[in-house]
Amino acid sequence: MAEKMVLSTSLLLAYENVSFEPRKYQKKYKRLMKLISLPYKTNKRQLIKAQEEGLNSSVFDRLMPQLQNQVDRDDSLEVLASKTSLKVILTEEQNAILPYVYYRSSFIENQITVTVSPTESRDDLVKYLQILCSSATRVTICDNYLAQGWENTQSLFRMVLPRHKLSIDFVETPDLLGIVKNSFKVNEDFVKSISPEWTTSTSTLYKGTHDRYLFIESPQGNIEVMLSSGFEHIWKVNPKEITCVIREK
DSSP: OOOOEEEOHHHHHHHHHTTTOHHHHHHHHHHHHTTOOSSEEOOHHHHHHHHHTTOOHHHHHHHHHHHTTSTTTTOOHHHHHTTSSSOOEEESOTTOOTTEEETTSSOBTTEEEEEEOTTSOOHHHHHHHHHHHTTOSEEEEEOTTTTTTHHHHTHIIIIISOSSSEEEEEOOOOGGGOSOOHHHHSSHHHHHHHOTTEEEEEOOTTTTOOSEEEEEEETTEEEEEEESSOTHHHHOSSOOOEEEEEEEO
């Protein structure tokens, strides 16, 4: 089973040490258990740091043999998180920036909600979308107005999608809308101009819906991103507020 997320070292201590020091960790542990999605991912580098900060020796002795020879044993938490399905790091930092998520936030049942006002920067959201797509083998894009807002929406391809072998599926624009069809812009010539390893085809996955989706398939699991406004509002000069709901599927 692929690991779901990474814990900051202080939260790893709360999760693993609660049986040994319940008075110290019980309150934090109970809150954490409402949000954590197991199994979590750690490595040798973090475990050594946790030991220095008070990780119980029996926990260290139990986990270290499994971790000391893994290829990601010296990865940073950010790199480690990129190898999980949700690609986030739960933290105690209240002003956490993606891929860090405050453990008392609205992260519930494998779902993350990110809201960006019209005047807020989209940089952190774009960075997180890049992380989510970093190991994707297939993505499905559903936005009836993808081609209509091409000046902005093409940034999804140019800035977010990874430059490796990737199948890009998209939902065609319905005839009844009478606007530029997605197939007019998302075609083999366009995707090959960005990466020779990309291919594209139409999909019926979200056909008939008015919502906007980015469905990401990768070896770590499948993630669905639902947007309240079109993809163009991630890059538009004067955008609407945009809310993204990210969840495992």
